[in-house]
Amino acid sequence: GQQLNQSPQSMFIQEGEDVSMNCTSSSIFNTWLWYKQDPGEGPVLLIALYKAGELTSNGRLTAQFGITRKDSFLNISASIPSDVGIYFCAGQVTGNTGKLIFGQGTTLQVKP
């Protein structure tokens, strides 16, 4: 089946540092999304990308939909303690059923 490879698996950084994580797939997706999950909560959508090559920002977050449609990255600039959590990339399977394939997640810890 379709799989997403997300890296790194975990990151431990100092407050103020920039962070980058990425996701790759052997399959093409028509939509890439990035979600964040706080402890004890459900994932929350951060950014959705719909076009190959698209670069989108949401505050300190920037994400890109790879030109091959098989990859995406998420950057967080000037990290703060509340950025702590698990970040998931997700690709939407073609067919518009809303079915998402999730990456394994990147656990981010920020040291104040």
Place this chain on the structure above:
Amino acid sequence: DTAVSQTPKYLVTQMGNDKSIKCEQNLGHDTMYWYKQDSKKFLKIMFSYNNKELIINETVPNRFSPKSPDKAHLNLHINSLELGDSAVYFCASGLSGGTGELFFGEGSRLTVL
């Protein structure tokens, strides 16, 4: 107002029992989902309903039976619970047409002893 609410938040039960998790959304979405998150935090889709009609059934054992009485509710019933069913189950909703933009509930942590 909670957009997607699911109950119970925690469920501890014995192997072999039957249990249900309920989910309601007040976002006016047409499509609802159940996802399972395992101990390694991996999220996998189980079911999807659009306007009470089953759209996605991801080779889930038939001990799992979703039911959607209306488009705002999607419940999950699990028969003959097994140890491997222990996980966090997330309900989610989204617009039909599949934008991929989902709103998740807080999750229901099921522990089977």
